[in-house]
Amino acid sequence: MESILTYPRQVFRDDHELLRQTVRRFLxxxxxxxxxxxxxxxxxxxxxxxKAGREGLLCPTLDSAWGGGGGDFGHAAVIVEEIGRSGISGLGFGLHSDVVAPYIARLGTEAQKARWLPGCVSGETILAIAMSEPGAGSDLRAIRTTARREGDDYVIDGSKTFISNGLNCDLVVVVAKTAPDLGGKGVSLLLVEADRPGFRRGRKLDKMGQEAADTAELFFEGVRVPAGNLLGEENKGLGYLMQELAQERFVIALGAAAKLEAMYEETVRYTRERIVFGKPLLDMQNTRFALAGIRTRATAVRMMVDQYLAEHLRRRLTLDEAAMAKLFATEELGRALDEMLQLYGGYGYMMDYPICRAFVDSRVMRIYGGTSEVMKELIARNL
Ligand SMILES: Cc1cc2nc3c(=O)[nH]c(=O)nc-3n(C[C@H](O)[C@H](O)[C@H](O)COP(=O)(O)OP(=O)(O)OC[C@H]3O[C@@H](n4cnc5c(N)ncnc54)[C@H](O)[C@@H]3O)c2cc1C
Structure with a gap:
């Protein structure tokens, strides 16, 4: 991978780099x-x-018993990085493969895995996770969706919002209260197939960026699922979320680091070619200083993310580290994109230019997966 680093990245092997070429071609x-x-x-x-399923680009880390590539997190990272670099907008592969599928792979029974994972690998079963609600995002203890036990079934009532892959999804991990009196200790995860009676998708939400991402509202009105659709143990949902959210946050950090590098390279190219007052824009001291600062900070992001990637490959990445990676990478990306967009003048405001799309598409990275403020709260817990 081209990098702003002056030394080769250490984390990836040849098989990872081979996959990187496949991903680039596919994109x-x-x-x-x-x-x-x-x-x-x-x-x-x-x-x-x-098609992504046929090329092995969905759920690359899943066991071959379920049709997966049997890879490690390095394979997942390569796909996330290349999507981040490419500027292609709206692909929900990372959420599907590295955020939602792991819930089923880690918490699912053999029967649940056999039933759903092969479709996740092929692309026939698109996944979503429904945590956020109109009244509860950062504070998941405040969710109001309930799953009431009735005989051998759970009956789900409630509504969710901001759900990525919301229009395309075939299977949703729904976060619901199975014991509302217990607050955060009464939350469970349930698998809900999109063809269950009472399940309804709302409108596609009109966003600032990522137009092609099918972020939607989901409604559950007396949706009945068998008790066999419970994921993991009843009332342990919040604990499961805390564990799995670390990888979700790290995936966002990986994408942000890759986008930062790609946009830096693009901006150096642009400013070299753009002539202002008879000389390349890159020769102006303001441009050079801005890009020198961005290069320095992008290098710091890269070093942090690569170190944590190595830790995650050894399954040692902690919740705090994932939060720090997300906070640092996405905040630096946001700050750098704003500075770089300015260097494009009016062209920076035009959607035909990758910098403009990157600016609007990546604003949400400081919000979803837990806001920057929530990341700081998590990090501060262990001061
Ligand atoms: C495009 C997009 C895709 C998304 N995809 C999904 C998805 O697939 N599944 C899903 O479940 N959710 C999804 N979300 C929801 C996302 O995770 C939430 O928007 C996010 O967690 C923030 O919740 P909220 O919007 O309710 O904001 P709120 O929780 O209302 O936060 C409002 C403000 O309060 C601040 N705040 C909150 N708590 C604290 C605190 N303790 N200290 C200081 N400040 C605080 C926040 O940082 C923020 O600035 C998505 C959101 C977007 C925009």
Whole structure:
């Protein structure tokens, strides 16, 4: 991978780099030409998911028993990084493969895994996770969706919002209260198939960026699922979320670091070519100082993320470290994109320019997966 680093990255092996080439080809061949159509439709088409499945780009870390690539987190990281670098917008692969599928792989029974994981690998079963509600985002203890036990079933009532892959999803991990009196200790995770009666998708939400990401509201009105759809143990949901959210946050950090590098490289190229007052924009001291600062900070982000990636490959990444990586990488990305966009003048405000798209698409990285403020709270807990 091209890098702003002056030394080669140590974390990846040859098989990771081989996969990187496959991902780049896939993004250029199958995704880039469809971006405008996806933006218009407000979603990525199913055929692209199925093609990604055929190329082994979905759930690369899942065991081969379920059709997965049997890879390690390095394979997942390569896919996340290349999507981040590419500027292609709206692909929900990272959420599907590295955020939601791990819940089923780690907490699921053999029967649940056999039933759903092969479809996750092929792209036939698209996943979503429904935590956030109109009245509860950062504070998940405040959710109001309930799952009431009735005989051999759970009956789910409530509504969720901001759900990524909300329009395309076939299976949703729903966070619901099974014991509302117990507050945070009464939360469980349930698998809900999208064809269950009473399940309804709301409108596609109109966002600042990522037009092609099918972020939607989901409604549950007396949705009945068998008790066999409970994921893990009853009332342990919040603990499971805390464990799995570390990887979700780290995935966001990986994507942010890659986007920061790609946009830095793009901006150096642009300012070298753009002539102002008879000389390249890059020769102006303001441009040089801005880019020198960004290069320095992007290097610090890269070093942190690579160190934590190595830790995560050894399964030693802690919750605090994941929070620090997300906080640092996404805040630095946001600050750098704002500075770099300014260097483009009016072109920076035009959606045809990657910097403009990166600016609007990545603003949400400081919000979803837990806001920067929530990251600081988590980090501060262990002061
Ligand atoms: C595009 C997009 C995709 C998303 N995808 C998903 C998804 O797939 N599944 C899902 O469940 N959710 C998803 N979300 C929801 C996302 O995780 C939440 O928006 C986020 O966690 C913040 O919750 P909130 O929006 O309710 O804001 P609030 O919780 O209302 O926060 C409002 C403000 O209060 C601040 N705040 C909160 N707590 C504290 C504190 N303790 N100290 C100081 N300040 C605090 C926040 O930082 C923020 O600035 C998505 C959101 C977006 C925008």
């Amino acid at each position: 250029d061949r199958e995704c880039r030409p469809r971006q405008a159509e996806w933006d218009r439709e407000g979603r990525v088409d199913r055929e692209t998911w199925l």
